[in-house]
Amino acid sequence: MQIRPEILTAAKKDLTALVAIPSVSARAEGLPACADKVESLLRDAGFLTEQHPGDVGPFVVGETGDGPFTLLIYNHYDVQPEDPVDLWTDPPFALSERDGRLYGRGAADDKGEFVSRLAGWRTFRADRPEALPFKLIWIVEGEEEIGSPSLTRFLESRFSDTKADICWWEYGEVDKSGRPIVLMGFKGILAVELQCRTARADLHSSLGAIFDNPLWRLAASVSSLRDASGRILIDGFYDGIIEPDECSKELAATPPFPLADLQAETGGNRLLGGVGPDNFYAHLNFTPCLNVNGFHGGYGGQGAKTVLPCAGQMKLDFRLAPGQHPLRIAELLRKHLDKHHFEDIELTILDAEVLGVRSDPAHSVVEMGAALLEKWFERPAIIQPSSAASGLAHPFVHKFGATLFGAGLTHHGAMLHSPDENILTAQFEKMIGFAAEFFALLSDVAEDRAPGSLHA
Numbered sequence: 001m002q003i004r005p006e007i008l009t010a011a012k013k014d015l016t017a018l019v020a021i022p023s024v025s026a027r028a029e030g031l032p033a034c035a036d037k038v039e040s041l042l043r044d045a046g047f048l049t050e051q052h053p054g055d056v057g058p059f060v061v062g063e064t065g066d067g068p069f070t071l072l073i074y075n076h077y078d079v080q081p082e083d084p085v086d087l088w089t090d091p092p093f094a095l096s097e098r099d100g101r102l103y104g105r106g107a108a109d110d111k112g113e114f115v116s117r118l119a120g121w122r123t124f125r126a127d128r129p130e131a132l133p134f135k136l137i138w139i140v141e142g143e144e145e146i147g148s149p150s151l152t153r154f155l156e157s158r159f160s161d162t163k164a165d166i167c168w169w170e171y172g173e174v175d176k177s178g179r180p181i182v183l184m185g186f187k188g189i190l191a192v193e194l195q196c197r198t199a200r201a202d203l204h205s206s207l208g209a210i211f212d213n214p215l216w217r218l219a220a221s222v223s224s225l226r227d228a229s230g231r232i233l234i235d236g237f238y239d240g241i242i243e244p245d246e247c248s249k250e251l252a253a254t255p256p257f258p259l260a261d262l263q264a265e266t267g268g269n270r271l272l273g274g275v276g277p278d279n280f281y282a283h284l285n286f287t288p289c290l291n292v293n294g295f296h297g298g299y300g301g302q303g304a305k306t307v308l309p310c311a312g313q314m315k316l317d318f319r320l321a322p323g324q325h326p327l328r329i330a331e332l333l334r335k336h337l338d339k340h341h342f343e344d345i346e347l348t349i350l351d352a353e354v355l356g357v358r359s360d361p362a363h364s365v366v367e368m369g370a371a372l373l374e375k376w377f378e379r380p381a382i383i384q385p386s387s388a389a390s391g392l393a394h395p396f397v398h399k400f401g402a403t404l405f406g407a408g409l410t411h412h413g414a415m416l417h418s419p420d421e422n423i424l425t426a427q428f429e430k431m432i433g434f435a436a437e438f439f440a441l442l443s444d445v446a447e448d449r450a451p452g453s454l455h456a
């Protein structure tokens with residue numbers, strides 16, 4: 001199945017125009033210009049549009065239609081910095097096409113996702129220009145790559161009493177064999193730094209006979225946090241976790257790829273105790289974990305330096321399950337450190353904004369969406385109960401009450417955040433086709449011409 005060539009040409013033109021605006025939120029660069037472009041694309045496609053200021057970049061909102069349910073689409077127009085720029089084959093802010101791929105910063109994350117949906121929308125509207133029989137709210141932000149500092153506040157103020165039934169998440173993945181993945185959830189995250197100082201300045205290591213060492217203290221404190229199976233030993237850590245429903249458990253019980261593949265790909269060769277080929281995927285989906293991201297202090301240069309360092313730092317992140325509030329976990333961590341006589345270790349919260357969420361994979365939008373994805377991608381869709389990673393989805397799920405639906409065109413070699421970011425032209429086309437038919441199907445359901453209900 002293919003879409004009309006002029007649709008694809010217009011979509012490439014839009015993507016070219018968006019990629020040409022270096023909307024790098026980390027440098028607060030190009031954001032108003034890119035917001036204006038996004039707004040004009042939505043306006044030209046028939047949406048009632050508005051912009052609202054964010055802390056760093058404006059929010060663009062497009063709305064249309066009315067009916068028995070609401071579809072919310074979330075995207076972002078900001079991108080990661082292009083550095084290191086000399087590792088790009090072609091300039092990062094000029095869309096280039098070669099070997100069946102479209103390259104450029106934002107080609108995938110997230111301008112390509114946005115444009116494919118918009119091109120699908122236009123295709124759908126060309127056939128059905130009458131009033132949309134359901135409500136569609138499209139929110140495009142400019143601060144996603146810096147952690148969406150004003151998104152939650154913006155949603156609460158602009159959409160204080162708006163509910164939505166479905167949230168089409170800003171991206172989705174296609175695995176390396178071309179199977180589309182529908183993401184139903186994300187883990188939450190808490191990132192912290194631990195600091196320990198035991199002297200005014202670095203000392204001669206002979207004094208280690210009488211003075212304690214901050215790196216020993218950090219190592220001892222962190223090793224008290226977890227056992228060899230990865231189980232976290234902080235009192236109350238697992239309290240309040242929302243257990244996966246039966247359907248999610250069933251989905252996670254059948255890994256869509258073997259553990260050996262992941263091991264071969266990553267070189268990861270030390271599994272946590274109790275993790276094996278049968279349960280690794282369930283762990284990726286559901287199990288909270290604690291990582292040491294970095295451990296710094298003392299001397300790391302060439303040769304020996306017999307020093308007793310005066311201070312050290314350690315960065316940690318927790319990937320959390322739905323029901324675990326990051327700030328509560330930070331409190332429990334503080335209590336744990338005090339209880340184990342690490343009162344002198346300073347705890348700084350770096351990130352506690354993202355809560356874990358999981359939507360119901362048995363929701364009818366998932367079944368409908370997955371069937372359409374299968375039709376366009378010619379491979380059965382994988383329904384993934386939760387990403388192993390984190391995304392700021394809880395305002396959409398908790399505030400709007402929406403079911404998460406994460407489908408998109410981010411392929412295995414998309415090089416997100418890296419030089420030569422790209423999408424596959426064929427998948428771009430498939431996503432346009434999927435989007436067009438998805439909008440049409442939702443219209444049919446709203447008009448009772450297709451079975452099903454899309455209320456959350």
Ligand SMILES: [Zn+2]
Pocket residue numbers: 080109145416417
């Ligand atoms: Zn990104």
